[in-house]
Amino acid sequence: MNIVLTGFMGSGKSAVGAELAKKLGFEFVDTDETVEKASGVKISEIFALYGEETFRNMEFEAVAAAAEKDNAVIATGGGAVLNAQNIINLKRNGIIIYLKASPEIIYARIKNETHRPLLKLADPLSEIKKLLSARKDAYEKYDFSFDAGEGSPREIAQKIA
Numbered sequence: 001m002n003i004v005l006t007g008f009m010g011s012g013k014s015a016v017g018a019e020l021a022k023k024l025g026f027e028f029v030d031t032d033e034t035v036e037k038a039s040g041v042k043i044s045e046i047f048a049l050y051g052e053e054t055f056r057n058m059e060f061e062a063v064a065a066a067a068e069k070d071n072a073v074i075a076t077g078g079g080a081v082l083n084a085q086n087i088i089n090l091k092r093n094g095i096i097i098y099l100k101a102s103p104e105i106i107y108a109r110i111k112n113e114t115h116r117p118l119l120k121l122a123d124p125l126s127e128i129k130k131l132l133s134a135r136k137d138a139y140e141k142y143d144f145s146f147d148a149g150e151g152s153p154r155e156i157a158q159k160i161a
């Protein structure tokens with residue numbers, strides 16, 4: 001089976017996922033990376049040049065391909081849960097784990113990053129709160145959730161393992 005990590009940007013999906021894969025001897029797949037490799041374009045540029053819908057279509061393909069794997073840890077992009085078909089695909093051979101962190105912790109982690117297309121706004125913390133509350137149900141709906149607000153990626157991966 002696969003282990004699928006969901007959660008808001010900055011919740012640590014990629015860092016925890018890489019640690020978890022190492023620990024379990026699983027392949028690690030990051031669907032944002034798959035999109036960037038397949039298109040040769042950074043996600044921030046895909047948003048800027050072609051818009052969010054184009055990105056979501058590319059993400060859908062990346063998620064569908066990852067869902068076909070076995071014994072993989074799959075880190076999804078923070079918005080992947082919004083498409084119910086992504087979840088259906090991932091659940092066929094995977095358990096879904098939500099990495100949960102508060103808006104304040106997320107903001108502290110990502111405020112200095114320049115490649116976050118959804119957060120280029122005057123008040124990013126409010127935007128994080130708004131997006132997180134809109135997505136909360138989708139994140140919390142699936143198999144497990146872990147507090148990813150404290151501890152190193154390795155510690156969180158250890159708990160999940």
Ligand code: S3P
Pocket residue numbers: 007008009010013032043076077078079080116117118
């Ligand atoms: C997004 C999160 C990003 C990336 C894209 C959209 C979102 O992934 O997929 O910028 O809608 O929350 P990370 O959660 O890995 O940062």
